[in-house]
Amino acid sequence: MRNWYRSTMGGLPGLYWYLWTGMLINRIGGFVALVLSLYLTSARHLTLPVAGLVVGAYGIGGIAGVLLGGVMADRWGRRPTLLLAHFGAVAVLVGLAFAQPIPAIAVLAALLGVMHSMPGPAFVAAIVDVTPADDRSRAFNLQFWAFNLGMAIASVLAGALAEVSFTLLFAVDATATLATSLLILWKVRETRPVRPAQRIAQKPSGGLRTALTDRAYMLFVGLSLLAAILSTQSSTILPLAITGDGLGSSVYGAVVGYAALLIVIGQLFVPRLIGRWRKGTALTVSNVLLGLGFAAVALADSVLGYLAAATVWTIGAMIAAPPNAAVIAELSPAELRGRYQSVFYLTFPAASFIAPAAGGVSLQYLGDWHWIVCGALGLVAAAGHLLIQPARERRVAEQLEAERFAVPVAG
Known part of the structure; x- marks a missing residue:
């Protein structure tokens, strides 16, 4: 202990x-x-x-x-x-x-x-x-x-x-x-890092545009948006699926409460589980579980079925939290950390709009196949993290090397 x-x-x-x-x-x-x-x-x-x-x-x-x-x-x-x-x-x-x-x-x-x-x-x-x-x-x-x-x-x-x-x-x-x-x-x-009077040659500068035009970062943000759209299904489209199966709103409350309890109990054990994993690998596993969890809703028609699906997608969400934040920290220049964070945070309101707007139409016309599409979305995000992982790691290594050997510009 x-x-x-x-x-x-x-x-x-x-x-x-x-x-x-x-x-x-x-x-x-x-x-x-x-x-x-x-x-x-x-x-x-x-x-x-x-x-x-x-x-x-x-x-x-x-x-x-x-x-x-x-x-x-x-x-x-x-x-x-x-x-x-x-x-x-x-x-x-x-x-x-x-x-x-x-x-x-x-x-x-x-x-x-x-x-x-x-x-x-x-x-x-x-x-x-x-x-x-x-x-x-x-x-x-x-x-x-x-x-x-x-x-x-x-x-x-x-x-x-x-x-x-x-x-x-x-x-x-x-x-x-x-x-x-x-x-x-x-x-x-x-805690904001103090800017030196004489700028280091390689040190980046800029504003929100710097984050929005950072290709490596925006690829990561785009994949994070896919995961956010998946996660938002639980608060937007899932209630419709549960009531559509003839179950009461209390079942939805039980599923949401169970997921929250699972996070409160299990989240503290996540660092030991993924401690030796590469960040991209952890995010890949997370998105696979998110996708499988929501795809399983297509088969759920009882309280136990929905609880089982919630278990899978909640574990996926738990695994994603530490590497997500660590990747943002790695890719953010010290003087632009707040701006980089704000760009990432925009994925949540964006997902809150996209998930119900597209999900309602999808559920109406596709029925249970909507959840299969969600599963495919999770697999796409997982594959994306695997693909961008080598380039992102090279970018981080180059940044660390540049900071290590950077020489202040003579003034």
Whole structure:
């Protein structure tokens, strides 16, 4: 047990644990977004179409927040970005709890989306800044575990608090966000690498365009988008398949809860499982399991069948978390880590749009063959990671060699 603890959690810097704790507290309290549509229809008495537009405004704000957070993390620093996002979220939550006019609610919902999405790139960039390269896989595995643990707790709290009082729900969310803000203010120093007065010849510069035109990176992001589209099936198209089989919505809740529990229990053992694997190999295995898990939905017509399928795709998702983050860290120039993170984070809202838009049409016309197509998509992504792995590893090796022998330009 001691060896497992040491290999899983030991050796990480103290600053990492403050960041980790802040993410966990914030995620546990971050449940307003989970019940936003319910709040709008039951407490503010908005019609379903209007509520949908307001929730959509939250999503659009999230896209803007990801990009803004990445740019700010590189220009202003990780700490100022995190503080602005969290203190800003507290103010927006208070305003949203008492806002009455629909335009004001929509604007505040969009701002909340911005504030909720801004910290992501800064948090991850800070983790890369303070964690040695050999420990990053474990660090990001623990981050993924904390995120899912927080989500599981938040889901339970959201339902319970919504039944008592929406005002209390907003208050608890704001309090948790404020606690994270104060923790960052108290314990988290700035981690952004200091730029030398005399630039190193080989050191890259640029902005979002640099990340978007980085061929090796965008190939990786493209394959990650395929995986995100697969994973998003569980929250968009899977409920339709379950109810289509004559099973109740409670079955869907059981499947989602089971998957979350599986991650909370099993994620801590992933580093030992994949510790000796090459990152591309781990991502290949992950995408194969994602594909097989969702393909198995075509055969599922009972609770046990859906739980078995969920087991396979959840293990695939668990395996992907550490190598995904490590690859992004390897390919990101130190001065552009926030921007590179923001480009990667865009795969999630993109998948949230593509999966239901294309999946609904596919399920209607293809039926169970939709899930076979999902399986094929996973195999395509897996093959892609195998194909790009050698070139990506050469790129990383060349970058490390260049940094090792780089000579400052005389000024």
